[in-house]
Amino acid sequence: MDQTEQHAILAISLMAAFADGGKDEREREQIKRIAEGLSPEAEADLAKLYQDVLLKRRTLEASARSLSSPETRQLAYEMAVGVCDADGRRDAAEADFLERLRNALGLDAQPAQDFAESADDLADAPLTATPAVGPDAAALDASVLNYAILNGALELLPQSMASMAILPLQMKMVYAIGKAHGYELDRGHITDFAATLGIGMTGQYLEQMGRKLLGGLLGKAGGGLLGGLGSAATGVAFSFATTYALGKVAQHYYGNGRRIDTGELKQTFARLFAQGKELQGRYAGEIAHKARTLDVPQVLDMVKRR
Incomplete structure (x- = not known):
């Protein structure tokens, strides 16, 4: 190309x-x-x-x-x-x-x-997540990390549909965190919350796919990776860090009764995003292993039922 x-x-x-x-x-x-x-x-x-x-x-x-x-x-x-x-x-x-x-x-x-x-x-995938996560901080931390690893792995799959799954999985994660703290969220609320942090859903997808396109990772539609794992590192780090920071900020926000102003939320997100990019290297092996076990039909089913 x-x-x-x-x-x-x-x-x-x-x-x-x-x-x-x-x-x-x-x-x-x-x-x-x-x-x-x-x-x-x-x-x-x-x-x-x-x-x-x-x-x-x-x-x-x-x-x-x-x-x-x-x-x-x-x-x-x-x-x-x-x-x-x-x-x-x-x-x-x-x-x-x-x-x-x-x-x-x-x-x-x-x-x-x-x-x-x-x-x-x-x-249109349902926001409900199973199994439900309780308000226990350790359980929520583990759930956020699992979502971050999964979304990092999806970056390694070449199919467009795999990248499309990242956003609904992020929404499910935030929904589950809100639910754990007693808040019943809808898509509009979650989209507004993400936008407050500077994460527009349209922009995030455009960035994910644009990086793959310009990085040479997309060959024939539905085909194999052309660039190998190394050239995908930027996209993996981006999706892992975005998911990680979004989940951690959601924990902070809903865990404190939604009494945190916009400025603090943005600062916290920026700090946690940087932390997530560093943390991603520690889980690179798990991300690569997860990618090898995924296929697109499985991912679609996961989004619908997770």
């Missing part, structure tokens, strides 16, 4: 992020930061790409024409579906965008629909 194709796929993903027309300025700024930070050596190119998409100087059809192989066209569609579903089941505007994209890419309707329905299953 050359740079032109990489940029075309990223452009399509950015278009998907803005397809609903509902992104506020905070979300736009986060997506801009992520787009520019995905590849430090090509920061100027990606900054221009973001502006071209936002100002509609780059069209969906032109980006689709830049993708010459069936694999890259399929990957572009899968990433766009993931972006649209990252903050919940897609709305009518996003569904229209994806149909327009499918036509521009020349993809068969039924396989595309099947993939989108699998993504819907993840977006």
Whole structure:
């Protein structure tokens, strides 16, 4: 996959992020930061790409024409579906965008629909987690660590669907922590809580997949890893640390009766995210072992029932 194709796929993903027309300025700024930070050596190119998409100087059809192989066209569609579903089941505007994209890419309707329905299953997965975790701090610590290891392992799988599972698993984790402290949370509350910490769901998925794309980890859709475990280290550390910090801050917040202000929450998240990145190295072996035992159908079932 050359740079032109990489940029075309990223452009399509950015278009998907803005397809609903509902992104506020905070979300736009986060997506801009992520787009520019995905590849430090090509920061100027990606900054221009973001502006071209936002100002509609780059069209969906032109980006689709830049993708010459069936694999890259399929990957572009899968990433766009993931972006649209990252903050919940897609709305009518996003569904229209994806149909327009499918036509521009020349993809068969039924396989595309099947993939989108699998993504819907993840977006609509129940928040309830079993077994339930009690308010005991040690049990909650262990649960957060298990989620962090699992989400780190999902970064090592090449399939787009594996990356899509990370966000609903994070939501289940926060739901279980809130439940343990007597709070019945819904998706809207959890999304707002994460956004307060600076974790936009759309932006997080875009960053996960963008790192894989630019890092050479995504080959044929559904195929094997091209870069090996070493080149996936950044993505693993990111997902492990994000999950770890989100869970630990949730413990702190709900354990203290939700009486912590936004500034303190952000500072605590930043500190725990840095701690999580360091901690990830200690669990690298467990993460790699977990990845070797997972497949996509198993992951989908895990999200639905966990």
